Amino acid sequence: MFPCFERLSPTTDALHQLMNILGHDFTTDLSSSIASLQPRSFLRLKINAEICIDSHDSDEAEAVQVPPVHMGSINFNPFEVQDFLQLNFNNASSGHPRTLQSNLQASESHSSKRRKTAGAVRVIETILSVPPTGPSTPTSANSTARQLQTKPREFPQRKKKSEDGVHHLQPSSVERFVAGLWKQVFSSVELNPTSLAFREINSLCLRVAKMSRCSRALETIIQAHWVDCFEARVKNIGVEKPFLSTTETKMSALREACAILKWSEKELRNRLSIWRGYKEIKDVGGWACLVFAGSGIYRFCKYRGGFGKNLTARLGRLRPSLEVAADTIHPEWRKLLAIIGQDTQKLYSGHPHDWVVCDGMQPVALxxxxxxxxxxxxxxxxxxxxxxxxxxxxxxxxxxxxxxxxxxxxxxxxxxxxxxxxxxxxxxxxxxxxxxxxxxxxxxxxxxxxxxxxxxxxxxxxxxxxxxxxxxxxxxxxxxxxxxxxxxxxxxxxxxxxxxxxxxxxxxxxxxxxxxxxxxxxxxxxxxxxxxxxxxxxxxxxxxxxxxxGLDKECLCGEPCCRYLRRVRST
CATH class of the missing domain: 2.170.270.10 (SET domain)
Incomplete structure (x- = not known):
């Protein structure tokens, strides 16, 4: 009998059992055949059987020609089989069986000489007793049960590459956008249409729009008031330093503001030209002109198209009418002026049509x-x-x-x-x-x-x-x-x-x-x-x-086509 091995792969275990069944040690022949071939990762061992008559009946044996029977084939790793054959040859030459402990030690010593793998999957060794399946199976035969197990190790094992002097291409905006899409698609966020009703999103949109408009109005109010404060500061510097010219006085106040705002002089001058337009509109049209002007006021003041006496005169005439409409339709708008310390008391109350307006004159009650x-x-x-x-x-x-x-x-x-x-x-x-x-x-x-x-x-x-x-x-x-x-x-x-x-x-x-x-x-x-x-x-x-x-009145429409201008009045 051939020696028993406790750590055998399926391929080597099949070869070992085949040698036990045949009672023939074909280790040398198989090893020489593998060595004669070019190195490959896998080979195939075909097993063919030939049926023949006993050699003593030579005449009958020569007369009967039976084709060989293909018994099957085994795919195997040549390096693994060569290791098995070499180990089998050493065991056969020693002449005495090896214990389980000696086999494990030999296997470990042999494995230490082989190339280390980078994978984290290892075979766990468990000795299980296999019940006898036939007369040829030893009653005390043991086999190695194999399980996949992750061996604890720390990652990464590879040495971190030096990034000095290496330029890496950054992902484009489109790539980042698509990556974010995929990340959200595969996230745990639930997007259920019934959870956020259409009415709720409309209400949210309305609140955001109102907040945005209110914030824009506050911005123009503060910026117009800032110009008033800036001009007041210029006058104070002129009083404190009368030896400075008008330009030097303005630049001194400008540099003082830049130090606080953390802006460059050029940036502040550009903003000041727009803010000064806000102030001019406020001076002639009142605060209501700024609050209800909308986002278009920025472009209007930036390019100053239409600024002049015509704008000043028109806003001056419309100011009372604007304040009537603002106070009666939006009674809370003056509270925005509290941030700059202005009076928040509304001038007109009641229904919008309880007041009669007239250009250039104060409104009167209906x-x-x-x-x-x-x-x-x-x-x-x-x-x-x-x-x-x-x-x-x-x-x-x-x-x-x-x-x-x-x-x-x-x-x-x-x-x-x-x-x-x-x-x-x-x-x-x-x-x-x-x-x-x-x-x-x-x-x-x-x-x-x-x-x-x-x-x-x-x-x-x-x-x-x-x-x-x-x-x-x-x-x-x-x-x-x-x-x-x-x-x-x-x-x-x-x-x-x-x-x-x-x-x-x-x-x-x-x-x-x-x-x-x-x-x-x-x-x-x-x-x-x-x-x-x-x-x-x-x-x-x-x-x-x-x-x-049937009306005793005269038409006052003033049209050239008036039909009721000169009418006979009843006495």
Whole structure:
């Protein structure tokens, strides 16, 4: 029998068992055959069997020719097999069996001479007793069970390369962006659409936009005030050092500011030229001009296009009107001035149309402009008309019978007060959409027409300026009312005590707007539609011939085509 080895690979173990089964030591022949071949990483050992008759019957043996039988093949590592053959040859020549301990020592001593591998996977040695499977298996045979195990070691094992003098290409911006995308895709962050509702992100966007606008307004306020402080400092230096010229005094204050701001003189001078534009606008137009100017003021002041007497005069005339609109529509805006120690008390309160403005003059209360005719004048601003229940009860005469209240009579689309559900886009300024403050003001007319309505922004042709609202009544005579409805249900809209800004629209024989009927949710509305109103222009409408027919008044529109200029007054 051949010696037993406790540490054998599958290949060498198969060779060892084959030699035991055949009872033939083919170690020398196999070793010489491997040595005769060129070095390769793997070889294949084919096992062929030949069936023959006993050699004593020579005649019959020569007559029968049986082809060899292929028993199989073994893929093996030649270096591993050579080590096994060499070890087998040494064991056979020693003439005595080796114990387990001696085998392990020999294997370890032999392994120390081989090339060390860089991998971290090692074979753990475990001696397991294998039950006998046949008569040829020894009862005390032991085998080595193999397990993959990570051997504890410290990384890295390779020596760190010196980076001195070596230039490495940096990844481009696109590469970093793509790498970040992949990193986020494979991260544990959950992006569930239901976790962040669309309404919430809209609210967040609105808050951020308001914060950004507020921050921009604060920035312009502080920068304009900085110019005031800079000029005051220049005057103080001039008093302290009267021997300095004007230029030297300014440069001294500029260098003092640069030391604190950590900016270069050139950078501060460039900024100062823009900030000085802010100050000039503030001086003539007030703080409201800076706060509500928007981001375009930076470019306007940088290139100073339009700066001059024309800008100064125009902003001076508009300053009171701007402050009225700012205080009544945005009552909290003056609190921004607290950061520079300015007065935060608002000058005007109440509804935006409770004040009558006039270019170059201080605004006056609306009531004061009517007390000479109506000592007890009172006017309530409403958005929707109020039904006179004494005249109509609860039956609204504006309701159109036989009309589908869900769809528009003009465009045919679905109507709803819900912004997300409404599909009708006939007059989005008034119905089915978010409403913004209408850019109009009540102003004092210069031609003796008392009050009028002025447009502060452009109203494109076909856009709605407003709905004619008031008290829905009937049977009034000798009073300015809006007549509408059919013969059976004719109603009047009276704006004497309540209504909106459409009450103050004056007549013109060449108007820039007109009244139009529109059905919203099955109810008739009277809408003022623009014919093309420019910013700063008075909004006018034709009162119609029926209005002037029984009225003892003279038209003051001043148009060349005026139809009611010289009228015969009744005695």
């Amino acid at each position: 009531k004061s402009t009517y007390t000479q005719w109506y000592p007890d004048f009172s006017f309530t601003h409403i958005e929707d008309s109020v039904l006179d229940q004494l005249a109509w009860g609860r039956d609204d005469p504006r309701r159109i019978s036989g009309t589908n209240t869900a769809f528009c009579n003009d465009c045919g689309y679905f109507q709803s007060n819900n912004v997300s559900s409404n599909e009708c886009r006939c007059f989005p300024e008034l119905y089915g959409a978010c409403k913004a403050p209408v850019p109009v003001q009540v102003f004092r007319t210069p031609l003796g027409k008392n009050n009028g309505l002025i447009a502060r922004c452009e109203f494109p042709r076909g856009s709605a300026i407003g709905e004619f609202t008031g008290l829905i009544t009937k049977g009034m005579d000798g009073t300015d009312v809006m007549q509408s409805g059919d013969d059976e249900r004719r109603y009047q809209i009276y704006q004497g005590a309540m209504g909106n800004y459409t009450r103050f629209i004056n007549h013109s024989c060449a108007p820039n707007s007109r009244f139009q009927k529109f059905c919203w949710l099955g109810s008739e509305r009277i809408i003022l539609v623009s014919r093309g109103v420019e910013a700063g222009e008075e909004v006018t409408v034709d009162y119609s011939h029926e209005y002037w027919e």
